[in-house]
């Protein structure tokens with residue numbers, strides 16, 4: 001049986017679950033993967049008291065990166081600075097790397113993969129996107145014979161839980177967030193989940209694999225779910241949609257566009273059915289069409305499952321080099337992709353106002369596919385909410401239209417708009 005020796009830094013949620021599985025259930029791995037994994041060294045800054053297993057523990061994490069005995073260095077501390085220093089040190093020491101750290105890969109992936117090439121080592125990062133659902137493996141291996149045209153994914157479990165609760169239980173945004181925190185699904189500071197940063201980081205990693213673009217998280221445009229209200233959820237239901245936070249990537253010639261925004265998904269599409277804290281990714285390839293991957297996107301055990309799968313792959317020789325031939329494609333935050341749009345506009349409660357608003361769309365040659373005008377719930381009925389589903393618009397066109405609506409005398413100043421997912 002093959003065997004590898006590893007050093008693990010970070011014994012938090014994920015590190016703890018990895019060690020528990022390797023120490024307590026090695027038989028499953030040996031039977032299924034044909035690999036024996038020995039934990040030679042653990043890095044925990046609080047020392048032995050933080051590691052509930054009989055293992056060698058070092059308070060100085062650099063000791064693990066410098067350990068000559070290990071074959072693989074497993075980074076599970078999170079963050080960018082120390083994690084990068086540790087991973088670089090381990091690679092210079094000839095060690096393969098496994099990490100669950102999306103921030104590290106999405107920010108420094110290019111440098112790290114160049115360095116891995118230079119030192120002849122491999123980097124496994126399955127756990128960095130969609131936790132226990134093997135989407136990196138699908139892109140690196142299962143779909144390797146295909147040209148990816150686009151992908152669309154629900155990549156953040158916390159936001160999906162909140163949106164699902166708002167839709168199924170009619171919870172408010174605040175109540176759904178609190179429930180996610182009480183269940184341990186959201187961080188005490190959930191900012192990077194709610195504002196879309198986490199999904200955007202993951203989407204940039206998918207783009208690097210799907211479209212051979214740089215690992216450049218800053219070139220992803222994104223927005224969060226904080227502006228979604230119960231009214232938006234109700235309108236979506238009335239119109240036959242669910243609101244999901246969707247990371248979308250597509251490529252045109254040599255330029256990929258990747259973005260992550262709250263999006264209306266038609267009820268007849270699989271992504272609309274992904275509830276609770278689950279993740280899902282649809283990958284559409286030329287000739288093949290769509291394949292869909294669904295499963296838990298976070299949590300100690302699902303994430304540990306992905307970390308251990310990478311260890312087994314490394315023991316078995318690792319992966320081919322991604323995008324090793326030719327120039328990389330560019331990743332641009334300017335999206336030319338056109339989406340139908342949901343507009344929510346407060347229109348003056350007086351005769352002819354809606355007709356004037358409709359004419360603003362006509363002036364821009366934008367079709368109106370549906371229009372709903374419900375009675376205002378507010379006591380002050382100076383304005384009534386009007387929802388318009390428009391024909392397809394690019395981000396640039398939608399900004400122009402939103403500005404035009406907001407500066408119109410017939411509307412109050414803030415106009416909301418969200419994309420409608422149109423899987424082609």
Ligand SMILES: NC(=O)c1ccc[n+]([C@@H]2O[C@H](COP(=O)([O-])OP(=O)(O)OC[C@H]3O[C@@H](n4cnc5c(N)ncnc54)[C@H](OP(=O)(O)O)[C@@H]3O)[C@@H](O)[C@H]2O)c1
Pocket residue numbers: 009010011012013014015044045046050061076077078079082100101102103127128131297298299300303
């Ligand atoms: N949790 C998930 O569901 C999940 C899913 C996918 C990916 N990930 C990724 O997995 C990684 C670990 O996440 P986690 O949830 O396990 O985090 P966590 O529970 O906060 O654990 C982090 C561990 O790293 C240690 N650590 C952090 N900063 C350190 C530093 N500067 N020096 C020394 N030790 C340090 C912590 O030590 P102390 O205990 O001393 O603070 C703790 O043991 C992150 O990159 C995360 O993005 C997590």
